[in-house]
Amino acid sequence: MSSTALLLWAKGPGFAFAAAVFLFGVTLRVVEMLWLRRRPDRSVARGSGALQGLRTVVSRFLPAPGLVARSPVVHVGGMVFHLGLFAVVFLYGPHIAAIRGMTGLDWPGLPTGAIDGATVLTIAAMIVLLIARSKDPVRRLLTTGADHLAWTATLLPLLTGFLLVNRVALPFETLLAVHLLSVELLLVLFPFTTLMHAVTFAFARYYAGAIAGRKGAHS
Amino acid sequence: MTLSLGNGLAALREQIDAPVAAFFSSCVHCGLCAEACLFYTETGDPHYAPIRKLEPLRRLWSREFTLFGRIGAALGLSRPLTEADLAEWEVLVYDSCTLCGRCSLACPVGNDLTAMIRKLREGMTAAGYAPEGLKKAAVRALTGISPVGVGEHSVRKLVEAQAAACGIPIEMDKEGADWLVTISSIEFIAFPEVLGALAKLFKAAGATWTIASDAYEATNIGVQIGSRDVAGTLVQRIVDAAHRLKVKGVVTPECGHAYQALRWEGPNLIGAAYDVEVIHIIDLLDRWRAAGKLKTSGKDTSRLTYHDPCQISRRGGLEPQARRLMAMVAADFVETADAGPWNWCCGGGGGLSANHRAKDLRLTVFGPKKRQLEAVKPEGLVTACSNCRNILEEALQHYDMDLPVLGLVEMLAEYLDEEPS
Amino acid sequence: MSTKPALLPLLDSHGISRRDFTKYCTGLTAAMALAPAMAPRVAEALERARRPSVIWLSFQECTGCTESLTRADAPSLEQLILSAVSLDYHHTLQAAAGHGAETARLKAMAENAGQYLVLVDGSVPLGDPGYSTIAGRSNLDILHETVAGAAAVVAIGSCAAFGGLPAAAPNPTGAVSIGSLITDKPVVNLPGCPPIPVVMTAVIAHFLTFGRLPELDSLGRPRAFYGDTIHDRCYRRAFYDKGLFAKSFDDEGARKGWCLFELGCKGPTTYNACATVKWNGGVSFPIQSGHPCLGCSQPDFWDAGSFYRPLSQPWGADGHLAANAVAAGIGIGVAAGMAAIEAKKRAAAERQPVTLADLEVKP
Structure with a gap:
């Protein structure tokens, strides 16, 4: 198979399959989650659950005070990783072009150098977090094989993207195909692994905020 | 015998809802909940990671309430829950969680782990895996009124003695009183002076109150052990008494879990909204303060700090009220580190104080509280939860720390102007 | 070798001085990525070269490659070099027709056995040979017959190199590249639709100078010309790196000459020398004229979707x-x-x- 054919497959049938699995799986999981509903709360509210729920979706982006000092690596590493990943995925010109082409949405991006730096930082954070995970007894106990799968599936697009942008090894077209395939692997695994948190976190935070909010409590 | 694995699993299935699904779907095993948990920070045992304590509930959800999990189960990729699992988790679910809620506040994806532990306990109890101490307390509460066996006769004697001591009559079962006040058994046993303090405060505010002879107990062991059936029965008692006595509202005393149980879980446990107001005493006192009904003179000049009871501050949001009241009586108030929403638990919440086999662990996890206090060296420790107060006194004694623990209601009554407003 | 006049006198007759020729050789040396010291050797080789016999076969093609060589704006050196070879058969250009033409081919093959070059443009219809025949003979037949005695084969243009437009899905003729049919002779691919003229002459010059084909990449292309992507050599690259893209052909970005990536430019995947050698005597190349690179020298470019879809955009998933x-x-x-x-x-x-x-x- 020529690199062009591979790229064509990755962009065409491969992407179709990955996108279908991703959209189907994520929708399914969100719908089956929401379908479980909540019992109506008969207590008289002291505050607005919905308002605090929405506030908590945003406020939990900030680290918990006091915990940063206890787990600096997880906090700093996690913050760098998530911000970096966001920048790399959503603020890189070619990525924006792809999203614009598929959805019509458009926004300004960052210079290639910034994205390159973010990629290096993100990968570094991932490695640091993996090491921290392997050294910490709690995370060692909690970690499953699926976590490592999700980690690998997240690293591959970053790594292939970096090699692609910097023309390290392999022809561009081959690397682009491999990069797309790695993204497709990520999309396919997404609904079946902890990667789902990237969607469900908003619901979880909302519920936690709403539960606390109607009591006038903290979240 | 209704208790069985099957019954426990049925109880757990009933507890699965959209938030549970969202929480488990979102966990990335970051372990930060452990860093917020006093059982982990004080022991370093990874099994105390809050999310780990929820493993039985997570497995049930994943296996039975997700399509992919059900397919996986059909393919033999996951194991069903067994008696052995529940037996193993009993100590984690009951002995190493005070439902303090720090993990819920710490979780980056917003998982309310505490709410899920509460749910998991429903299944544990229904399957027969609840600690003996809690079961015994539940039996006492169901057969009598109080989980520690404070009988109606004792209550009457205590009420009479305190009324005499403060010089204000306290009439039990008084129909048409404004407020039905519930009392924690710990207060009857260890801090009965609070009755006299309440009498002074209600008199000053110009409100009438009463205690019901068949529903004086505020605490709800059903919520601690995790049984909606028991908890609902206990809530219904108070609701019935409120109706019988035609009161306008029900006051929950200085007890954190009693507040959560009666104020928030209660209507859902009995399946009906209340037709009377239910309010925590601190909230009520602050309302009177704002209305100018409480006048105090003089202040305590010793260095005082406030212990935020988890269910009242973190999970109740009543710490500003408590501080406003403290400001009326404390001349030298000092905050500890992590005060307010992030305060550390005394170690006795969530049924731990009734779970005697966990006593050593309870004293171990007093560590953070101890360090908080050592850092600011107060001369008095005020709180608004009699269970906290009792546990704090016990732990302070254990660690040879000479520090009086005071109740906020009593403090306020002490500096109250006797003239009614 | 043919007995026709050597190169230099011929150039002289076209008004090309020796100085011009040396300059050209230096340029050619650079274009082939040879050491500057090699320039005299290239000049010497070209000077001395007896005009090699070249047989140009045209199969399923559009004559664009021939146009590229012959329709230059002025009598270029490329043209002269080409006229300096002995083009013994090229059915578009030659005067002879019918049996005369075919006889010329066979004659050249016999006279220069083992030494002549076969230049091919167009792909070969393998599925249904009837789509393209010459004198009633299939392209495949003619190709095998002609290549049998050749020194090397040069596949000119994307059709000959990779199948080209005739091979576009669903490839009704069963078109295949020349390289896939020739296994026993060196084949050099000079893809492009059309290829850059100097690339063709440089390869011939290299063959004349060293007696062998230049260094090729994995797709059989001379590394000297196909070693870098258009994107890597593009003068608009700085805009790409700054994240400045034209979003339509008439927007502010387009007027300011920003990167054409979002308009579908295939520069990043296209290995060719357009951005450095340029076209029409070094005047311009598509991107310079404001149009994205189509990637015409890449295999399968004809099936790679819209020319105007960003390279990074998958198309497998639509709204449906x-x-x-x-x-x-x-x-x-x-x-x-x-x-x-x-x-x-x-x-x-x-x-x-x-x-x-x-x-x-x-x-």
């Missing part, structure tokens, strides 16, 4: 597929949710309440 996937997710999600609610209801019906007797601790 997305809607179907989401609809299926909702449908099955609702079904799974309903089953879960049923399970909860069953559990509620099955569960026995915890009673006093249950809580009594047995001694």
Whole structure:
């Protein structure tokens, strides 16, 4: 198979399959989650659950005070990783072009150098977090094989993207195909692994905020 | 015998809802909940990671309430829950969680782990895996009124003695009183002076109150052990008494879990909204303060700090009220580190104080509280939860720390102007 | 070798001085990525070269490659070099026709056995040979016959190199590249639609100078010309790196000369020398004229979707597929949710309440 054919497959049938699995799986999981509903709360509210729920979706982006000092690596590493990943995925010109082409949405991006730096930082954070995970007894106990799968599936697009942008090894077209395939692997695994948190976190935070909010409590 | 694995699993299935699904779907095993948990920070045992304590509930959800999990189960990729699992988790679910809620506040994806532990306990109890101490307390509460066996006769004697001591009559079962006040058994046993303090405060505010002879107990062991059936029965008692006595509202005393149980879980446990107001005493006192009904003179000049009871501050949001009241009586108030929403638990919440086999662990996890206090060296420790107060006194004694623990209601009554407003 | 006049006198007759020729050789040396010291050797070789016999076969093609060489704006050196070779057969250009033409080919093959070059443009219809025949003979037949005695084969243009437009899906003629048919002779691919003229002459010059073909990459292309991508050599690269893209052909970005990536430029995947050698005597190249690179020298470019779709944009999933996937997710999600609610209801019906007797601790 020529690199062009591979790229064509990755962009065409491969992407179709990955996108279908991703959209189907994520929708399914969100719908089956929401379908479980909540019992109506008969207590008289002291505050607005919905308002605090929405506030908590945003406020939990900030680290918990006091915990940063206890787990600096997880906090700093996690913050760098998530911000970096966001920048790399959503603020890189070619990525924006792809999203614009598929959805019509458009926004300004960052210079290639910034994205390159973010990629290096993100990968570094991932490695640091993996090491921290392997050294910490709690995370060692909690970690499953699926976590490592999700980690690998997240690293591959970053790594292939970096090699692609910097023309390290392999022809561009081959690397682009491999990069797309790695993204497709990520999309396919997404609904079946902890990667789902990237969607469900908003619901979880909302519920936690709403539960606390109607009591006038903290979240 | 209704208790069985099957019954426990049925109880757990009933507890699965959209938030549970969202929480488990979102966990990335970051372990930060452990860093917020006093059982982990004080022991370093990874099994105390809050999310780990929820493993039985997570497995049930994943296996039975997700399509992919059900397919996986059909393919033999996951194991069903067994008696052995529940037996193993009993100590984690009951002995190493005070439902303090720090993990819920710490979780980056917003998982309310505490709410899920509460749910998991429903299944544990229904399957027969609840600690003996809690079961015994539940039996006492169901057969009598109080989980520690404070009988109606004792209550009457205590009420009479305190009324005499403060010089204000306290009439039990008084129909048409404004407020039905519930009392924690710990207060009857260890801090009965609070009755006299309440009498002074209600008199000053110009409100009438009463205690019901068949529903004086505020605490709800059903919520601690995790049984909606028991908890609902206990809530219904108070609701019935409120109706019988035609009161306008029900006051929950200085007890954190009693507040959560009666104020928030209660209507859902009995399946009906209340037709009377239910309010925590601190909230009520602050309302009177704002209305100018409480006048105090003089202040305590010793260095005082406030212990935020988890269910009242973190999970109740009543710490500003408590501080406003403290400001009326404390001349030298000092905050500890992590005060307010992030305060550390005394170690006795969530049924731990009734779970005697966990006593050593309870004293171990007093560590953070101890360090908080050592850092600011107060001369008095005020709180608004009699269970906290009792546990704090016990732990302070254990660690040879000479520090009086005071109740906020009593403090306020002490500096109250006797003239009614 | 043919006995026709050597190169230099011929150039002289066209008004090309020796100085011009040396300059050209230096340029050619650079273009081939040879050391500057090699320039005299290139000049010497070209000077000395007896005009080699070249047979140009045209199969399924559009004559664009020939146009590229012959329709230059001025009598270029490329043209002269080409006229300096002995083009013994080229059915578009030669005067002879019919039997005369075919006889010329056979004659050249016999006279220069083992030494002549075969230049091919166009692909070969392998599926149905009837699509392209010359004098009633299939392209495949003619190719095999002609190549048998050749020194090397040069596949000129994307059709000869990779199949080209005739091979575009569904490839009705069963078109294949020359390289896929020739296994026993060196084949050099000079893809491009059309290829850059100097690339063709440089390869011939290299062959004349060194007696062998230049260094090739994995796709059989001379590294000297196909070693870098258009993107890597593009003068608009700085805009790409700054994240400045034209979003339409008439927007501010387009007027400011920003990167054409979002308008579908295939520069990043296209290995060719357009950005450095340029076209029309070094005047310009498509990107300079404001149009994205089509990637015409890359295999399968004809099937790589719209020229105007960004390179990074997959096309497999359209709104229809997305809607179907989401609809299926909702449908099955609702079904799974309903089953879960049923399970909860069953559990509620099955569960026995915890009673006093249950809580009594047995001694």
